[in-house]
Amino acid sequence: MIENGKISHNQFKLLVILCYIGTSILLTPATLASEAKQDAWIACILGLLIGLLLVMLYNSLANNLYNMTLVEYCEKVLGKWIGKLISLLFILFLFINCSTLVYVLGNFVTTQIMPETPIQFNNILFVIVVIIGTRLGLESFARASEILYPWVLGLFIILIVLLCKDINFENLQPVFEYGGKPIIKGSLLYVSYSSLTLIPLMMIFPAYVKNTEEAKKSFLSGTLIGGIIILIITLLSILVLGSNITARNAFPAYILAKKINIGNFLERLEPIITILWFITVFYKSILYFYGAVLGLSQILKLKDYRTLTLPLGMILVVLSLIVYPNSTYADEWNTTTWLSFSLTYGFFLPLLLLIIGNLRKNKSKI
Amino acid sequence: MWYILGILTVSIGITLYEVPYLLKKNLKRESWAFFILLIFGIILSIVESLNISISNPLDWLTFIYKPFTDFILGLLK
Numbered sequence: 001m002i003e004n005g006k007i008s009h010n011q012f013k014l015l016v017i018l019c020y021i022g023t024s025i026l027l028t029p030a031t032l033a034s035e036a037k038q039d040a041w042i043a044c045i046l047g048l049l050i051g052l053l054l055v056m057l058y059n060s061l062a063n064n065l066y067n068m069t070l071v072e073y074c075e076k077v078l079g080k081w082i083g084k085l086i087s088l089l090f091i092l093f094l095f096i097n098c099s100t101l102v103y104v105l106g107n108f109v110t111t112q113i114m115p116e117t118p119i120q121f122n123n124i125l126f127v128i129v130v131i132i133g134t135r136l137g138l139e140s141f142a143r144a145s146e147i148l149y150p151w152v153l154g155l156f157i158i159l160i161v162l163l164c165k166d167i168n169f170e171n172l173q174p175v176f177e178y179g180g181k182p183i184i185k186g187s188l189l190y191v192s193y194s195s196l197t198l199i200p201l202m203m204i205f206p207a208y209v210k211n212t213e214e215a216k217k218s219f220l221s222g223t224l225i226g227g228i229i230i231l232i233i234t235l236l237s238i239l240v241l242g243s244n245i246t247a248r249n250a251f252p253a254y255i256l257a258k259k260i261n262i263g264n265f266l267e268r269l270e271p272i273i274t275i276l277w278f279i280t281v282f283y284k285s286i287l288y289f290y291g292a293v294l295g296l297s298q299i300l301k302l303k304d305y306r307t308l309t310l311p312l313g314m315i316l317v318v319l320s321l322i323v324y325p326n327s328t329y330a331d332e333w334n335t336t337t338w339l340s341f342s343l344t345y346g347f348f349l350p351l352l353l354l355i356i357g358n359l360r361k362n363k364s365k366i
Numbered sequence: 367m368w369y370i371l372g373i374l375t376v377s378i379g380i381t382l383y384e385v386p387y388l389l390k391k392n393l394k395r396e397s398w399a400f401f402i403l404l405i406f407g408i409i410l411s412i413v414e415s416l417n418i419s420i421s422n423p424l425d426w427l428t429f430i431y432k433p434f435t436d437f438i439l440g441l442l443k
Contacts, residue, residue: 318410
């Protein structure tokens with residue numbers, strides 16, 4: 001065992017929520033609105049239901065894992081060499097995904113908040129924080145989530161309360177204007193941004209979570225809470241901005257916060273959404289980075305994963321600068337290849353492991 | 367030029383930070399992994415700082431997944 005810390009099921013729930021909200025809170029409303037127009041909220045509910053089914057799949061896989069991480073289990077079930085190869089591909093998936101997260105954050109900061117700062121330095125600063133968190137280990141950042149989560153929830157509630165007076169229900173009409181297909185496509189994209197990205201949690205659950213049975217319930221309830229938060233944000237974007245403006249902006253939730261205006265006195269509250277988003281993206285990135293580093297050290301059979309963090313962090317910064325040449329490319333990629341890429345590792349890989357693992361279990365019983 | 371100097375300074379700093387621990391614990395495998403990754407990182411950073419275009423991993427993925435992506439999006443058309 002490389003990691004000797006254990007986290008409680010409550011901390012695990014907070015990690016699930018923060019990972020689920022992650023980037024979706026800024027990016028999902030735009031994608032959903034461009035696909036399903038004013039029916040985005042229906043797609044959101046559908047996506048949440050699909051997400052809960054996915055979490056049930058992860059939970060049933062967790063029954064087979066006992067105290068192994070996904071990478072170790074791969075090796076056990078698929079044999080030494082094929083298992084190592086699949087694990088390596090899985091780690092590449094985590095790593096590439098982590099670099100895209102860093103890009104999205106750096107892009108947001110350079111386009112919206114600090115246009116004079118070069119994107120490289122934003123990325124370097126952010127990656128340094130992620131490395132510090134990873135070096136401190138799982139227990140530390142899981143405990144930190146208990147401190148940071150109330151802030152996320154509090155800022156979120158402030159945002160909702162202050163936007164209540166701008167709501168315009170005519171923006172939701174007509175319902176089902178474009179039929180069912182756009183809604184299904186939108187919900188599938190939404191699942192690929194949210195529930196399918198929960199797969200790095202299989203690197204810490206159930207191996208490093210204290211009470212597996214309780215943790216399974218936490219996994220489900222965490223997904224539900226995260227889904228409700230995203231649903232509220234999507235609804236608000238459409239109710240306040242209308243589906244056209246939501247679809248046209250890269251960061252609708254940020255525009256939402258800009259709309260807050262209470263009697264010409266309380267204005268310009270964008271930092272609310274910025275702080276909220278920094279916390280959630282940080283948690284998503286750290287889970288991915290931690291999963292990649294831990295997995296790599298388990299493949300190479302190392303005794304300590306902390307030595308790999310700094311060189312991998314260097315590579316991560318460079319990757320984050322080259323993954324997306326520009327935002328148009330990013331939008332295009334996120335709505336096409338990303339769907340199949342995340343399905344491969346978020347759905348097909350756990351399914352394959354579950355089926356083969358169960359077959360092997362039954363064989364050994366006979 | 368300055369970028370390369372900066373990158374080398376940072377990598378020397380990283381090495382000085384990590385190596386004493388590796389020597390003290392006598393971890394051979396970890397040292398190998400650390401240095402291979404570090405050299406890879408240095409090369410990548412220098413190439414990036416000289417503005418030489420590195421092939422994008424996402425483009426390869428797009429190429430590999432193209433049939434599957436087309437199949438899924440075709441279902442949803």
